[in-house]
Amino acid sequence: MTPRILQVFPTHFDQNGDSGNVLALRRRLEWAGHAAAVVEVAPGEPWPADPPDFVHLGGGSVAAQLDALPALRAEGERLRDWVAAGVRVIAVGGGYQLLARTIRFPGSSGPVEGLGLLPGRSVANPAAGPLPAPDLVSGPLLLETAAHGEVQGFVNLRQRFLPDEGAPPLGRVDVGPWPDAAEEGSAVGAVLGSHAHGPLLPRNPRLADAIIRGRLAELGLDYETGEPHALADAHAAAARAAFAERARAR
Numbered sequence: 251m252t253p254r255i256l257q258v259f260p261t262h263f264d265q266n267g268d269s270g271n272v273l274a275l276r277r278r279l280e281w282a283g284h285a286a287a288v289v290e291v292a293p294g295e296p297w298p299a300d301p302p303d304f305v306h307l308g309g310g311s312v313a314a315q316l317d318a319l320p321a322l323r324a325e326g327e328r329l330r331d332w333v334a335a336g337v338r339v340i341a342v343g344g345g346y347q348l349l350a351r352t353i354r355f356p357g358s359s360g361p362v363e364g365l366g367l368l369p370g371r372s373v374a375n376p377a378a379g380p381l382p383a384p385d386l387v388s389g390p391l392l393l394e395t396a397a398h399g400e401v402q403g404f405v406n407l408r409q410r411f412l413p414d415e416g417a418p419p420l421g422r423v424d425v426g427p428w429p430d431a432a433e434e435g436s437a438v439g440a441v442l443g444s445h446a447h448g449p450l451l452p453r454n455p456r457l458a459d460a461i462i463r464g465r466l467a468e469l470g471l472d473y474e475t476g477e478p479h480a481l482a483d484a485h486a487a488a489a490r491a492a493f494a495e496r497a498r499a500r
Contacts, residue, residue, distance in 0.1 A: 251469060251471065252284070252285050252286065252287050253279055253284050253286045253287070253303045253304070253462075253465070253466065253469075253471075254286070254287045254288075254289060254298075254302040254303050254304070255272055255275055255276060255286060255287070255288045255289070255302060255303065255304045255305075255306065256289050256290075256291065256297075256298065256302040256304065256305045256306070257269065257272045257288060257289070257290045257291070257306050257308075258291060258305060258306065258307045258322070258345075259291065259292060259293060259307075259310075259318050259321075259322075260290050260292075260308070261292060262293070262310045262314040262315075262317065262318045263307055263308035263309060263310040263314065263318070263344065263345050264308050264309075264310075265308070265309045265310050265311055265314070265343065265344065265447075266308075266309045266343060266404075266406065266447040266448050266449070267447075267448065267449055268306075268308030268309050268342055268343065268345075268447050268448075268449045268450075269308060269449070270449035270451070270452050271306055271308065271340060271342065271449045271450055271451040271452070272288060272306050273452075274449070274451040274452045274455075274458050275304055275306075275451065275458065275461070275462060276288055277478075277482075278455075278458055278459065278462060278475075278479060278482075279462060281475070281476060281478035281479055282462075282473050282474055282475060282476070282479075283474075284466070284471065284473075289302065293317070293318055293321040294321065297325055297328060301331075301332045301335055301337050302332075302337060303337060303338065303465050303466075303469070304337070304338045304339075304340065304461070304465065305329070305332065305337060305338070305339045305340070306339075306340050306341075307339070307340070307341040307342075307345030307346075307348065307349075308341075308342055308343065308344075308345050308447070308449070309342055309343025309344045309345055309407075309447040310343070310344040310345060311344065312344070312355055312356055312357075312408060312409070314344065315344050315347065315348055315353075315355070316355060318348075319348060319353075319362075319364075322348060322365060323363070323365065326365050326366070329365065329367060330366075330367065333367060333439065333440050333441055336440055336465065336468050337440060337465075338440050338441075338442070338461050338464070338465050339367060339440060339441045339442070340442050340443075340450075340451070340461065341367075341441070341442070341443045341444075342403075342443070342444050342445070342446060342447045342449070342450050343406075343407060343445060343446075343447040344407065344409070345443075346372075346411055346435075346436075346443035346444060346445060347364075347372035347407075347409045347411055348364055348365055348372075349364065349365050349366075349367040349368040349411075349436075349441065349443055350364040350365075350366070350368060350370050350371050350372040350411055351363075351364055351366045351368075351369065351370065351371055352364055352371045352372070353371070353372040353409075354371070354372065354373050354374050355374060355409070356374040356375070356385055356408045356409065357374070358374070367441050368411075368413070368417070368436045368438055368441055368443055369413060369414040369417045369436075369438065370411055370412055370413035370414050370417060370436065371411075371412050372409050372410070372411050372412070373409065373410055373412055374408065374409055375387050375407070375408050375409060375410055385408045386406070386407070386408055387405060387406075387407055387408070387410070387427045387428065388404075388405060388406045388407075388427060389404070389405055389426070389427035389500070390402070390403075390404055390405075390425055390426075390427075390493065390496070390497035390500065391403045391404060391405050391423070391425065391426050391427070391434065391445065391446045391497075392423075392424040392425040392426070392494060392497055392498075393420060393421030393422060393423060393424065393426075393434055393435065393446075394421050394422045394423075394424050395420065395421035395422075395457075397460060398421075398454065398456045398457040398460055399456055400424070400490070400494070401420065401421050401435075401444075401446070401450075401454050401457055402446070402453050402454060402490055402493055402494065402497075403444060403445070403446020403447060403448055403450050403453065403454075404446060404447060404448040405426070405427050405445045405446060405447075406447070407445055410428070410445070411436070411443065411445065413433075413436055417436060417438060418436070418437050418438055419433035419434060419435050419436065419437065420433075420434060420435025420436060420437050420442065420443075420444050421433070421434060421435060422434075425497045425498060425500075434446075442461065452482075452486065453486060453489065453490060453493075454486075455479070455482065455483045455486050459473070459475065459479075
């Protein structure tokens with residue numbers, strides 16, 4: 251059995267190198283002895299009839315989100331069916347916003363329907379900063395998680411996902427760009443979302459392994475890490491230490 255990864259609209263949703271998440275999934279699967287297949291789909295192209303094992307939606311600008319949203323809505327039922335069947339969905343940055351029940355884009359007059367894969371709403375940031383981007387929220391993100399240790403990333407968005415009360419987060423905020431945020435991200439069943447990009451999974455190998463291991467276990471496949479994983483994780487650990495030190499010194 252070949253694990254399959256669907257990369258959704260990479261021309262729209264790779265603003266911050268988030269295709270690195272797909273590469274991380276693919277390489278870690280291959281290093282564990284699983285030949286992974288990556289399929290890319292563009293707006294207007296047919297989606298696979300058979301469900302993949304992982305779906306990735308990266309970060310995109312507001313313009314890219316608006317352009318892609320109708321095509322994504324057309325696949326909403328398919329995505330919901332896939333999630334119900336255990337397909338893992340990873341959405342970051344702008345892609346995370348599109349999974350909300352409703353989305354209020356910056357400069358819009360009101361909310362529009364989102365994909366509804368996550369319980370919450372996406373809102374435009376208030377115009378509180380200096381020109382030329384008064385609504386841009388930017389800065390490092392450090393999360394405390396019980397399952398994955400410290401999760402790191404970078405936020406650079408004009409939007410914010412506000413989960414419903416009681417919805418499970420990805421983690422608790424240790425360092426973040428929002429003064430009022432105690433928690434960040436969403437980890438609801440098979441769907442994981444975060445504002446963090448840059449990309450997320452290469453920087454957080456424990457999180458990547460948890461996503462892979464959970465899905466492969468459902469397929470009856472083993473996932474054992476080895477020397478290639480350890481080498482990549484050592485590089486990630488050095489980068490993580492330097493990033494955390496800078497983030498806490500801000």
